[in-house]
Amino acid sequence: MKNWVLGLVGALLLPACVTINIYFPAAAAEKAADKIIDDVWQLKNGAEKPNVNAVEPAAK
């Protein structure tokens, strides 16, 4: 009796783990888009991020 209660709890939890991975992360995508647009359109001059410089030498 108690075994299948445990099994039920497990069965309910499992889809929750899968669901987290397959939703498109809209908020994170907007944040990433904003960062990229700010860089491409130079919207935040004077706020150069150090990791931009770190990448350029590697591209040579």
Added chain:
Amino acid sequence: MKKILFSLVVLLSTLLASQFVAAAADLEVNTPAISAIKGSMQARHGQLAAHYASGAIGLTKDGMIAVRDANAVPLKDRGALNSAVAAENADRAKLYKEIAVANGHPEWQPEIQSTFAGRWIDKAQGGWYYQGAGGWVQK
């Protein structure tokens, strides 16, 4: 009693674990491929900025750009403008694809594209043109 306690522990640890999953949901956009595309787009923007302002080009509703009014540009410069627009759109398509791939979900490309479409328009300067529901709109 022990089994109820056990189930509670499992439930609580799943809730705890989901906090870390949510924190890890920031998109990866710092790959060399994406940085290269960004650099190319940033360089081209130096040329395109004046054309946005003049209304010669505008932002489309699917995250690309298009020539809106060729007459805003002298005849001799129209070829160069068309090439620049085509190159920019090629870069944008590559960018949306690369972001999806870099995050392990190539199938996210259309949603990334539509997310960008909204953000480009939102961040556009006053006076620039973008495609609204019924045609070109000036910001």
